[in-house]
Amino acid sequence: MSPRTHRLAGAVRRALPLLVLPVAVLAQEAPPPPDPEARTLDTVQVTGSRIRRADLETQVPVQVLSREDIDRSGFTSVAEVVQNLTASGAALNTKFNSSGNFGFPPDGGGVGAGAATVDLRHLGAKRVLVLVDGIRWVNESSASGVGSSVDLNTIPLSIIERIEVLEDGASSIYGSDAIAGVVNIITRKDVDGASVQLHYGDYTDLSGGDTWGADLGWGGSSDRARWFVGASYFEQKEISSLEYGPASVPVPGTGLANGSSATPTGRFVFQDPNTGTVYDITPNTGATDPTYLPGQTPCRDADGNPTGVVRADDFHCFGTADRFNFAPYNLLLTPSERKSVFGQVQFDFTPTFGGFVRLLYNERNSANQAAPEPFFLGTDAGVYNDYAERTLVISALNPYNPFGFDLTTAGDAPNLFLLGRRPVEGGPRRFEQDVETWYASGGLNGVFDVADRPWSWDINVVRSESKAEQTNTGSYNIRRINEALGDPSACAAISGCVPLNVFGGPSTITPDMLAWIQPVVRDQSRNTLSLASANLTGELFEGWAGPVSFAAGVEYREYEGEYRPDALTVAGEYNGVPSGPTQGEYDVREAYAEFLVPLMREGWFGKSLDLSLAGRWSDYSNFGSTNTGKIGLRWQVADEFLLRGSFAEGFRAPSIGELYGTLSRFDATLVDPCNNAAATTPECVADGVPPDYEQANPQISVVTSGNEALEPETSRSLMLGAVWSPSFADQAAWSDRLDLGVTFYKHTIDGAIQALDAQTILNRCVFGRDPVSCGFYERNARGQIVRFDNILGNVGTIRTDGWDFDVGWRLPEQAWGVLAFDWKTTWVTKYELVNEAGQPEPRAPGVEINNSAIPERTSTLSAQWSRGGWSAAWSARYIDRLTESCGGANGFDICDDSANDTNALGSTTYHDAQLAWATDAWMKDFRITLGVNNVFGKDPPICLSCSLNGYDASTYDLPGRFWYARVGFGF
Structure with a gap:
């Protein structure tokens, strides 16, 4: 037995006595159980509490997305569904073409290429806990780092019954990571028969991006068992950045000012050792044999001003017009293919004792693409590579060197400051990911009575792994470039070495040259989760205002993660973005208790007043122990009016990537x-x-880089809210039901882990x-x-607060059908990050920065109509206006407020429509659906500071309409 398996088994053994012994003792005191067939269990467990209860409106707000809500959205992934909630912030998705120059973020998680995550309250995906059936899911792996958040693409949409989103801190209930909230995905269990779902979708204004998929499911039950198995296939084609005008230039509205100085013809900044003159030149035409004539006019005068002189040789002074437009090589939408199988069975050994097994396997094949990889050589290159910056010698004997002297970065008198060459001959960089995720869990559960009071228990064991391999083509070996540019005789002594031509312009790097310098780079990563937990909940005793309920449990978790870049990268020979290997592990032992205490019932104060208390003790192998607590109040003032509030402490331990991610x-x-x-x-x-x-x-x-000196984050969360369902709107002529809700939230995070x-x-x-x-x-x-070093740290304090508003209105049924409206709005009134020096960072409500935004207001208004087998829906998704800094670039037309050096991104509203028809006349559960998202083809606002495709892909839809069709039936 391995040490890991031994620890997991030990945790289960330790958990069993804690749960089973009290059960046994209490069961001895209990009277004989009633007839199981007469038992009525009318309580449920709602996300945000471990206590089973009958009240669905608890002390905390939980947004429930039903299967009907998911189907009505028209979205094809879990990530799309939750990322369009009004409380969601910027998160990774397949619109991010995130490889290439994005490199590796400071959290050590890699670029997450092809993954999709969820952010709540704009606090980051790593501060959201993702559960499946109340149990943690394994973190993502995309072969570029050790991720600290869940890739929602590993969970197929077809297996989901509903999604419960808790928009409040819950560390005391669920442990680390639940600072901003919890997304609990509930899988399908009560299924009768087989089903088939087919879907196809495409963009009307863009070439590519078509999606199609198939979902198969079969479920059933017997006297003692329930089961469901399913298989899903999904494919999304890529869209080139050339398909959208603003995405086909480096930065819209700026021309080539933000283009690259690594061009197919080459940029050469050097000093002539014979005259001391510094040149910044590029070939006129990319001739194969340019002739350098010493003494030609330099590009700048003694004061550094451009001379404007046209040179007499085959070169001219490098200027903005010579920069390279890298944008057309990027992708507007990345391709993704996902295959998954899922199965679960619940078996009842007796009417009060059962067990379950749940299995999933998911495979994702995705890709990202970037412009041909550039060579940046010279002392000014800033690429942190000795072969490019400190030991390079382009020999005068190199047959392609036109200047007649060595260009070097070595020694005390280097004269090569910058050589930028874009070898378009080698094609674009292509990063292809193959990600496999498997998940296995099993457990036992049961119910019993103690003095006629219902109790329930469960024991769970989980083992899950996500592993990935990324294959990178179109990159280069900088050591071999160095050798191929040196003395030809030294190159000839190296097997396979071919002298390299970086001076001749496009098409002058031959296939033989490419064969020497262009490798295939393979990176790998892995994340694993091992978990054992035991939970017990029930009614302790009858208090003065009702039964006092509780939940308690223990949990053991072990995390392991590793990232293994290609040996070429580890050796420092990779010309692209360098990275080092990462490996780490830690385990957590936890115990929690939660109590629900009725304080008052039916009096002058109202209907009821309940107090909830929760506390959690956690012991981390690398940080020691900590405690978190939560207190909540639920005041049912009247049948139609509820007030609630909570205060919670939070805790988030640094992830493996944040701790051990290397430079x-x-x-x-x-x-x-x-x-x-x-x-x-x-x-x-x-x-x-x-x-x-x-x-x-x-x-x-x-x-x-990660930072082993990091300390955990701590947080405080406050929630105050009210729910009003006025009785005058129940079964009235104008209303069947009206529900109004308002919630104020406030989060404070101390010791926030991130880079400035x-x-x-x-x-x-x-x-x-x-x-x-x-x-x-x-x-x-x-x-x-x-x-430029920007190492991860506990940089300061994040404070955010705001309001949620919810309105649900259902009209009485009429001859023309039933009509209902749902309106949800989030208003962010504050967001600030104050660094450890007391200085505010620029991120704030209404501001676009670093490919993400915090709109002050986001809102979704939807209308649903149904009559007989017909149904229709229309929704409007509103995103408030934003502003961004132009960074001193007031000369560009895109900067519309020169006085404040800002660019305005106007408010945006997307309209979605759907029509469906269902019948059982042809076959069981036959349903056909047609829909269009972004009906009016609204384009996203142009963004100056967004580094890819000219818009913020985490906030806005792709440009143009997306239509889709679905057919489903059962048998």
């Missing part, structure tokens, strides 16, 4: 405030930036001379930023 790189698009302004900006002069300084590339490499915004760091150093910010990066003698 990697993120290529951030940043605007250096000293760019072309050093001579006139006193702060830049004081910083020693030369007057002729020009930022070599809009992308500046930022080194990121790199652009803000840069601005604070230059304009504020903040010594802490200035310590994050350094410049070389030419002013170029050659080191």
Whole structure:
């Protein structure tokens, strides 16, 4: 038996006595049980509490998305459903073409390519706990890091009965990660017969992106068992960025200003060792044999100003018009293929004692794409690679070197500052992921009476793993590039080495050259979860205002994660984004107790007043122990009016990636405030930036890393709310039912684990001379930023608060059918991150930053009509206006408020429509559905600061309409 299996088995053995012994003792005191067939169990367990109860409206707000709600949405994945809730924030999805220059974020989780997550209250996906049938799900793996959140693409939509979303802190109930809330996915259990669901969808204004899928299910029951098995297939085709105008340029409205300086013809910044003249040139036509004539006019005068002189040789001064447009190579929508099988069975050994087994296997094949990988060589390259920045010698003997002298980064007098070459001959970078997730759980459960009071218990064991392999083509070996650019005789001595031509322009890198420098890179990652838990709930005794109920339990969890980049990457020979291996594990032992205490019943104060109390003790193998608590009140003022509130403490331990993620790189698009302004900006002069300084590339490499010195996050959450169902709206001529709800929420997170915004760091150093910010990066003698460190830390405090408003109105049934409306709105009144130095970070309500936004108001209004077998739905999804900083780029037309240096992203409303018809006349449960999402083809607002495709893919839909058709039937 392995050590891990031994620990898991030990946890189960320890859990059994804690649960079974009290049951046995109490059962001896209990009278003989009544006839099981006469038992009526009218209590349920609602997300947010472990206590089974009859009241569905508890002390905390839980939004329930039924199977009908999911089908009516027209969405094809769990992620799409929950990401469109008004309380959801920016989260990863398949619209993110997230490989390439995105590199590796500081949390060590990798880019999550092809994954989809959920964010609640804009607090980040890692602060949302995802459960399946009340039990934790394994974290994602995308072969680029050790993720700290669940990939919802591992859970097929077809197996879901409903989704319960708790929008409140719940660490004392469920443990770590439940700071912002809980998403509990309830699977299908009561199914009778077989079913088939077929669906197809496509975009009307874009080429590609068509989706299709099939879901098969079969369920049934006997006197002692219930079962359900299902299989799903889903395929989504890719869409090129060329399909959408704003996505086919680096940044919309800026021309080539934000294009790359690594071009197919090449950019060469060097110093002539014979004259001392510094050149910044590019070939006129990309000729195969350019001739360099020493002494030609340099591109800038002594003051650093462009000379505007047309050179007489085969080169000209590099300018904005020469930059490379990398955007057409990207993807607007990434391809994804998902296959899954699922099965579960509940067996009743006796009427009061049963067991279950639940199994799932899911495989995802997805891909991302980026422009051909560039070579950045020279002392100004800033790519953190010795082969490119410190040991390179492009020999004068290289047959393709037109300059007649060595270009070198080595020694005391390097003269190669920047060589940017985009080898389009090698094709685009393609990252293909193969992700396998399997999940196995089993357990025992039962019910019994203690003094005529119902009790229930369960024991659960889970083992789950997500593992992935990513294959990267179109990248390069920088060591071999170094060798191929050196002395031809040294290259000839290396088997397979072929001299490389980086000076000749497009098509001059031959297949033989590519064969030497272009490898296939394979990365792997894995996340595993082992869990054992035992729970007991029931009524303890009769209090002065009703029965006092409780729930208690123990849980053991073990996490293991690893990321293994290709050996080429580990050796430092990968030309692309570097990363190191990651590996770690830790375990948690927990115990919790929850009590529901009726305080008053039927009096002058109202109908009822209930107090809930919960506490959890957690012991982490790497942090020690901690305690969290929660208190809630539920005041039923009248049958139609409810007040409720809660205060909760939260706790989130750093994930494996956050702790042990090794040094990697993120290529951030940043605007250096000293760019072309050093001579006139006193702060830049004081910083020693030369007057002729020009930022070599809009992308500046930022080194990121996990941090073993991290401390856990702690949080405090406050919720106050009211629910009113006025009696005058019940069964009236104008209303069958009206429900009104309002909730105020407030979250405070101390010791928040994240990295600071790199652009803000840069601005604070230059304009504020903040010594802490200035310590994050350094410049070389030419002013170029050659080191930028942004290591993960406990950076400060996050505070957010806001309001949720809910209105549900159902009209009386008429001859023309039944009509109902549902309106949900979230208003974010505050969001701030104050770093450890007491300085506010730029993220705030109404602001777009770093491909994510916090709209002040988001709202969804839906109308549903039904008559006989016909039904129809119309919904409107509203996103409030946003603003973004232009980063000093007021010269661009997109920046519509030059006085405040901002760009406005107007409010956006998407309209969705659906029509369905159902009948049993042809076959069982036959249903056909037609729908259109984004009926009016609304395009997302253009975004200057969004680094891909010109819009914020985490906030807005793809441009254009999406139509779909579904057919379902049973037998």
